[in-house]
Every structure is written in structure tokens, then in C-alpha cells.
Amino acid sequence: MAGSPKYELAWIGDKVETDFKDIQISAKDLVACQGEVGDFILTCNDRNNPAKIEAANIIINLPYQEEPVIEGADSLLNDNYYLKDDEPAIIVQDYPDLSPAFISKVALKRSLEIKNNYPDQEVYYLYQAMRFLEDNDRLYEEARKAGIVFLKFDIGQLTVSEDLKLSYEREDIELELAGTILAAPELKPADQTERLARIFNLVDGYQDYLQLDNIYLQPTQSGRRGVYLLRGSRGPTALTYYKEELDFTLGEIAKNLTGVNEIDDYERTIDDQKCIVCYTCYRVCPHGAIQRDDELNSMKIMELACQGCNLCISRCPTSAIEIDHDYFTEADSEDKTNLIICENSAEIAAEKYNSMTGEEPLSGFKEIVVPCVSTVERKNIIQLLASNSADIMVLGCVAEACKHLTGHDRCQQVIDRIKEDLEKLDLNKDRVHYQRLSPRMATDLGGFLADWKEAVIQ
Amino acid sequence: MTRIGVIGGGIAGSTVSVELAEAGFEITLFEKAGEIGGQVSEFGCKATDICTRCNLCLVDSVFNQLNQDSKIKINKGHQVIDSYKENDSFTLYCEEDGNEKVYKGFDRIVLATGYRRWSELETGTPEIFTDQRIIWSGEFEEMLFKRRDYLQNKDLELDIDFKPESAYFIQCNGSRSPQEKAAYCSRVCCGYNYRIARVLRENYPELELGIFFIDMQESGFLTDLSFQKLIDEEIKYFNCKPLRINKRDEQIEIAYEDQAAGEMKKVKTDLLILSEGIHPGKENELWSKLFNLQLNSDGFLEEINPGRETGVYLAGTVSGPGDIATTISKSKAVANKIIAAEKEVVI
Numbered sequence: 133m134a135g136s137p138k139y140e141l142a143w144i145g146d147k148v149e150t151d152f153k154d155i156q157i158s159a160k161d162l163v164a165c166q167g168e169v170g171d172f173i174l175t176c177n178d179r180n181n182p183a184k185i186e187a188a189n190i191i192i193n194l195p196y197q198e199e200p201v202i203e204g205a206d207s208l209l210n211d212n213y214y215l216k217d218d219e220p221a222i223i224v225q226d227y228p229d230l231s232p233a234f235i236s237k238v239a240l241k242r243s244l245e246i247k248n249n250y251p252d253q254e255v256y257y258l259y260q261a262m263r264f265l266e267d268n269d270r271l272y273e274e275a276r277k278a279g280i281v282f283l284k285f286d287i288g289q290l291t292v293s294e295d296l297k298l299s300y301e302r303e304d305i306e307l308e309l310a311g312t313i314l315a316a317p318e319l320k321p322a323d324q325t326e327r328l329a330r331i332f333n334l335v336d337g338y339q340d341y342l343q344l345d346n347i348y349l350q351p352t353q354s355g356r357r358g359v360y361l362l363r364g365s366r367g368p369t370a371l372t373y374y375k376e377e378l379d380f381t382l383g384e385i386a387k388n389l390t391g392v393n394e395i396d397d398y399e400r401t402i403d404d405q406k407c408i409v410c411y412t413c414y415r416v417c418p419h420g421a422i423q424r425d426d427e428l429n430s431m432k433i434m435e436l437a438c439q440g441c442n443l444c445i446s447r448c449p450t451s452a453i454e455i456d457h458d459y460f461t462e463a464d465s466e467d468k469t470n471l472i473i474c475e476n477s478a479e480i481a482a483e484k485y486n487s488m489t490g491e492e493p494l495s496g497f498k499e500i501v502v503p504c505v506s507t508v509e510r511k512n513i514i515q516l517l518a519s520n521s522a523d524i525m526v527l528g529c530v531a532e533a534c535k536h537l538t539g540h541d542r543c544q545q546v547i548d549r550i551k552e553d554l555e556k557l558d559l560n561k562d563r564v565h566y567q568r569l570s571p572r573m574a575t576d577l578g579g580f581l582a583d584w585k586e587a588v589i590q
Numbered sequence: 591m592t593r594i595g596v597i598g599g600g601i602a603g604s605t606v607s608v609e610l611a612e613a614g615f616e617i618t619l620f621e622k623a624g625e626i627g628g629q630v631s632e633f634g635c636k637a638t639d640i641c642t643r644c645n646l647c648l649v650d651s652v653f654n655q656l657n658q659d660s661k662i663k664i665n666k667g668h669q670v671i672d673s674y675k676e677n678d679s680f681t682l683y684c685e686e687d688g689n690e691k692v693y694k695g696f697d698r699i700v701l702a703t704g705y706r707r708w709s710e711l712e713t714g715t716p717e718i719f720t721d722q723r724i725i726w727s728g729e730f731e732e733m734l735f736k737r738r739d740y741l742q743n744k745d746l747e748l749d750i751d752f753k754p755e756s757a758y759f760i761q762c763n764g765s766r767s768p769q770e771k772a773a774y775c776s777r778v779c780c781g782y783n784y785r786i787a788r789v790l791r792e793n794y795p796e797l798e799l800g801i802f803f804i805d806m807q808e809s810g811f812l813t814d815l816s817f818q819k820l821i822d823e824e825i826k827y828f829n830c831k832p833l834r835i836n837k838r839d840e841q842i843e844i845a846y847e848d849q850a851a852g853e854m855k856k857v858k859t860d861l862l863i864l865s866e867g868i869h870p871g872k873e874n875e876l877w878s879k880l881f882n883l884q885l886n887s888d889g890f891l892e893e894i895n896p897g898r899e900t901g902v903y904l905a906g907t908v909s910g911p912g913d914i915a916t917t918i919s920k921s922k923a924v925a926n927k928i929i930a931a932e933k934e935v936v937i
Contacts, residue, residue, distance in 0.1 A: 260806075350919060
């Protein structure tokens with residue numbers, strides 16, 4: 133692509149003014165995304181843009197889809213509403229469920245706007261919870277002073293009839309209200325979300341958003357390095373800290389532009405003779421790091437995108453993926469329990485326990501540290517079981533704190549299979565154990581391993 | 591090499607330090623306490639059978655990295671008392687064990703001195719609260735920190751010498767209260783106490799649980815908090831702040847106004863857990879004078895001019911209340927801004 137400009141940032145959807153050399157692409161026009169952070173190649177079907185666009189970073193910034201909750205009522209988010217002179221304006225938020233904080237902000241502003249423009253108009257504000265962000269406190273105070281009538285309701289205390297009459301019942305107040313209703317819509321994931329998830333090869337998101345419910349993705353990261361998510365692509369509360377999230381994202385992009393390093397030290401290669409291009413690795417990779425190499429007709433691993441979880445190796449049906457490192461070489465032959473621990477949880481917790489108490493919780497075990505428990509394959513476990521008569525304990529992460537998003541699940545599958553196999557062979561399936569913990573459970577881990585040690589000795 | 595002085599060794603200061611050291615800067619971290627970690631180091635995992643996303647998983651790897659990185663010089667027990675700027679270079683004066691120490695040659699300063707808990711304010715604790723049946727959520731965090739129940743299938747060990755049959759939470763203590771000089775919402779308590787309630791529910795399925803609050807907040811990245819959720823988990827909720835708390839011999843009595851019925855009611859509980867508002871740190875006023883920063887009406891710091899021009903950056907709760915994840919992401923954003931400014935990438 134000689135001669136075509138390379139962009140620092142591509143916006144999918146809405147653009148925000150920045151000093152980056154950037155380009156805006158409509159989500160509908162985007163067809164494919166290849167490459168990795170620093171070198172994405174976006175294929176577009178758009179008259180105004182070239183067919184292939186090179187960009188170093190990507191932000192997906194799409195508005196929420198709004199679903200009306202009260203049929204026939206105006207949307208609170210719509211700036212063009214029509215008020216009848218002789219009827220009160222009724223603002224409804226949190227109906228039927230709680231609205232995010234952003235809605236409170238819009239609703240407060242809207243109520244003040246109506247009161248300022250039409251001082252004689254009665255304005256009712258119905259809500260379950262006033263949610264705070266930025267200057268909502270001040271707006272709320274102002275609105276109360278301006279004479280807006282705030283009516284708080286609980287589940288079941290507000291009902292809306294088909295002809296748009298509201299009945300409110302709380303304490304000794306019973307009200308029938310009619311007027312112009314401005315209701316907060318329900319916010320849904322952005323249009324095109326499903327298609328974009330496929331194009332960017334992102335793991336299925338939380339409540340159909342593009343971002344998975346995982347703490348390591350906070351605030352705006354996707355599973356794939358260099359791809360960031362804002363607003364209707366990110367999650368249900370993405371507008372609460374929108375300014376901070378945008379700030380963070382642009383900062384990350386600026387940092388990426390100063391250079392991106394590989395995350396994992398080891399080299400993984402896919403043998404093009406063994407690879408049958410079944411796309412299993414492509415589907416299971418939580419970080420979108422695998423793509424098809426058209427020249428070799430094989431899959432390939434993108435080194436900057438790879439975060440080193442080894443999930444692809446564990447899942448490859450033809451064992452075509454090789455790594456220049458063996459985590460399991462030093463298995464213990466002295467009948468010590470082999471402890472397979474994830475570096476993102478148990479290892480951190482053990483280190484913490486050590487600094488707190490001075491005790492070394494892992495001593496007495498043979499520990500094998502893996503970058504993610506998805507590294508564990510059946511053959512590893514079987515080799516370990518064969519090497520001595522001791523048990524095997526695998527310590528993985530709790531689901532939402534799994535750095536590799538789905539790695540903990542893969543390990544569960546592997547362990548379940550092993551147990552089935554052992555049972556069929558009439559061997560003791562209780563020699564293999566799997567536990568999930570978080571890196572904060574230092575005391576818990578220390579106590580657990582001490583108990584375990586005692587049980588093993590007995 | 592660019593030298594950065596980071597004041598405060600909590601999660602905000604540590605995150606900034608680690609991120610900047612990774613980018614090749616030389617960091618000096620000043621922590622007034624004897625240990626690195628700040629308030630977040632006392633919090634405990636709040637997983638039940640599932641993760642409740644308290645975000646503490648993000649914390650310990652940062653501190654481990656901090657201790658291992660040779661580019662970060664950590665000065666524990668150092669209280670910064672004065673600062674002087676000449677030719678774009680900062681000199682910091684610190685107090686260590688009563689001795690004054692001078693550190694020179696910082697190109698940029700990051701302020702990350704955090705917040706104070708409501709219970710730490712010097713207004714004195716009302717007598718009513720000195721009762722082992724009444725605990726701060728901060729104290730509960732410490733109990734959770736020491737928990738040994740999750741992996742061991744044991745009951746949660748509470749630092750109290752009786753087995754409670756009921757526990758009630760009161761929200762908005764030291765927040766949303768002009769009398770406390772804290773009209774703002776602290777933004778963390780709803781999520782924290784909801785998580786604690788879930789841990790209690792998990793460990794004591796029979797426990798009677800209830801929460802008093804003014805308005806339920808979103809609470810950072812915890813997206814599933816709702817009234818319906820509370821009903822589903824059999825946690826009673828009261829949409830009001832209690833009027834009076836009485837210590838009775840057996841139990842604690844909470845008097846409140848039942849807004850649905852429009853009358854005064856009383857409820858008795860074995861255990862009362864009080865949320866703690868986030869209050870501005872004691873040093874904020876000093877920082878505002880030393881580094882020419884704006885002290886806002888709530889007592890938190892704001893930048894008058896951007897850090898790019900002044901060389902002074904604010905990270906974490908020194909600039910306003912926030913939960914762990916927000917603090918970490920804001921701190922990373924600060925680190926990124928410094929990297930961008932030093933390497934002359936335009937944001």
C-alpha cells in the first residue's frame with residue numbers, strides 16, 4: 133500500500149476532535165479488520181474513503197440504541213419535544229427499571245430548561261433514585277429551587293395507563309397525572325454491535341455489548357490490544373464516566389504511538405504443514421491475536437496482539453501450535469503435590485501472604501507457574517499423574533478476574549475431561565483438584581494450602 | 591533522564607509510578623506512612639460464589655511491580671512539607687523522623703495523596719458509634735481482608751464475639767450532608783455495602799439484611815445494582831435516612847420513616863454497618879498553596895492550568911471521590927499524559 137497515508141487513529145462511528153491524525157469510518161461501511169496494534173488494516177466499502185485504510189489504533193464509538201418504555205410518550209433524550217401550553221410537563225426516569233446516572237443529568241437539565249422557557253408550566257419529575265455524576269448535585273438543587281415537583285417512587289408505586297395517564301401512589305399521596313410525558317428510554321447496545329464483534333473478533337460481550345464483563349478490560353479496553361470501546365459499544369453505564377474514559381483512551385493511544393512491546397517473552401509458531409485452517413484458534417483466542425496467512429494457507433499468530441495465555445495451543449485439534457518453552461519440564465518426582473498456579477491470581481496472593489506473614493505458603497509443594505491455567509493440557513496432567521503418586525492442584529482465577537477472559541473455563545473443561553477419563557479407567561479421579569481464587573485472597577490461600585499440606589501428610 | 595516525584599504511595603501513586611517506570615522514567619516515591627499501600631491495602635476480596643467486581647484483583651500486581659522495579663526509589667516515612675520550583679525543576683522538602691531532608695531535580699510532580707475516611711475526621715466520633723455492634727464498612731473491609739472462608743468452605747470469621755442474626759446498613763454517612771461539609775455523593779458506598787451484604791448473605795443465608803439509603807447510585811463498574819436485585823437477594827431496602835439510632839440492651843434500634851405507609855417505624859438489628867464517605871485529604875490545603883492548585887468547594891483539588899504547563903499532576907482521589915477501578919484508570923491516564931508530554935506526542 134505504498135503512498136497511502138497511515139492514520140494514528142481510526143474512529144468507527146462518531147468522531148471526537150483530537151490532535152491525532154485520524155479518520156472516521158462508518159460502522160456500516162466497515163467490512164474487515166486485519167493486523168494488530170500499530171498496524172491495523174481496515175477494509176471499507178465506502179465511496180468517500182479508500183478501500184483499505186491503515187491505522188495504528190481503533191476506537192469504536194457508537195451511540196446507544198434507544199428503546200421507548202412508554203409507548204406514545206416523547207423521549208427524554210430527544211431535543212425536539214412538543215409541550216402543550218395547558219398541560220404539565222412530566223419527566224419520568226427509572227421506569228420501569230433504574231436509569232443510568234447520565235439519564236439523571238439529562239433529565240435535570242431538561243426539567244430546568246422547560247421551567248426557564250415556560251415559567252408558568254408545571255413540571256413534575258418522577259424518579260426512583262437521583263444518581264450523581266459531575267454537577268448533578270448542583271442541578272438537582274437548582275431544580276428544587278426552581279419549583280420543579282420531585283416525586284420519588286418505588287417499585288409498583290407508579291403505573292402508566294395506555295392513554296398515557298400516570299397514577300402515583302405513595303404515603304398519603306394519590307395522584308393522577310396527565311400531560312406531556314418525557315420518558316427516559318431504555319439504552320441498548322449500539323446498532324451493528326454483533327457485526328463489529330465478528331469483524332474485530334471480540335469475545336461475546338456482556339449484555340450484548342462489545343466489552344466483556346471483566347475487570348481487566350476497564351475502563352475502555354476490548355480483549356484486543358489497540359481496539360478501544362466507548363459509549364454504546366462499551367457497556368450500560370459507559371456515559372457515567374465518559375470524560376474520564378475518553379481521557380484514558382486517548383492517553384493509551386498516545387502511549388501506544390510511542391511504541392508497543394510484546395507482552396509475552398516466548399515465541400509461538402503455527403506449523404503450516406499441520407494447520408488445517410479450521411479457525412478453532414481464531415475463535416477461541418480471547419485477544420484477537422490469530423489471523424489467516426493467505427500466502428501460506430495457514431493461521432498465524434500476531435506477536436504484539438498475543439498476550440501469552442496458550443489457550444490456542446490447548447485447543448488446536450492438530451497440535452500445530454508450538455511454543456519454545458515447556459512450563460511442565462520440572463515436574464516433581466519426590467511425591468510432592470504438584471501445584472499448578474496462575475501468575476495472575478495464586479502467585480500474586482502467595483507473594484502477598486509471604487510479605488504479610490513471612491511464611492512461604494508454596495513451600496512443600498512443587499509449584500508450576502503458568503501465565504493462565506488454560507495452558508494446562510490433558511497430556512500435562514497425565515504426565516504429572518504418572519510421574520509420582522501425589523495429587524495435583526490447579527489454582528485458577530475467578531471468572532470476572534481472568535486476565536485471559538475465557539482461560540479459566542478452558543481449564544475447567546480439561547479437568548472435567550481428565551476426571552471422566554480417570555473414572556473410566558477405574559483410577560482415582562480425586563487426585564486432580566481445581567480451585568478458583570482472586571489475587572486478593574492471600575490469607576485464604578495461605579490457610580487453604582496449610583490445611584491441604586496437613587491433609588497430605590496424614 | 592526525566593525525573594518524576596510522586597507524592598503518595600497508595601494505589602494511585604503506585605500505578606503512576608509503575609507505568610512511568612515502564613516507560614523509562616526515573617521515579618522517586620514519597621510515602622508518609624511506614625508502608626506502601628495506602629487505604630486500598632486494607633480492603634478484602636468480596637467474592638461470593640461469584641466475583642462481585644470489587645476490582646481489588648487489579649491492585650496487588652501493581653504493588654508487586656512497584657517493589658521489584660529498580661527505577662523506582664521508594665522513600666517511606668517521608669512527609670512532604672514544602673516545595674520550591676526554579677527553572678522548571680522542583681525541589682521537595684520532606685520530614686523524616688523529625689529531620690528535614692531535601693530532594694532536588696524533579697521535572698514533574700504527581701500528587702496522589704488520596705482521601706480520608708469519615709471515621710478519620712477530627713470532629714470526634716459520637717459516643718453511639720463506640721459499640722462493637724456498630725461497625726464501619728472500613729472495619730468490615732479489614733475483616734474481609736483476613737477472610738479464610740472462600741477456599742476453605744468455612745464460615746466467614748467476623749471480628750465480633752457474637753453471632754449476628756440481623757445486619758443493617760446505613761448509607762450516606764459523611765456524604766450528601768451539608769452539615770458534614772460534604773454535600774457531594776462519595777460514589778463508592780452503595781457498591782461496597784451491596785457487595786458486603788452479598789458476602790454476608792453467602793456466608794449466613796439465614797441473616798436478616800437491610801439497607802437504608804437516600805438514592806441508590808450506580809457505583810462505578812458494578813452494573814447490576816438495582817432494587818430488583820436487592821429484592822431477589824432478600825435484602826430489605828429503605829428509601830430514607832434513619833431518624834434515630836438507639837442502643838438497647840439486646841439490639842440496636844433504628845427509627846425511620848416508612849414512606850410507603852407514611853408513618854414512623856422501628857426496626858431492631860444485631861449488627862449495624864455504616865458506610866464511610868470519602869473526605870478530602872488533610873494535606874489538600876497545603877498542596878493548593880505549594881503547587882498553585884484550586885481547592886474546590888468540597889475540598890478536593892483541581893488543576894488551574896494543565897499539568898503539561900505547570901508540571902504538577904493530580905492522580906486518584908486527591909481530585910474527587912472514586913472507586914478503585916476509576917482511580918486506577920485515572921492514574922493511568924495521568925501517566926499517559928506525562929509520557930505523551932515528555933515524548934512530545936500530542937493528545
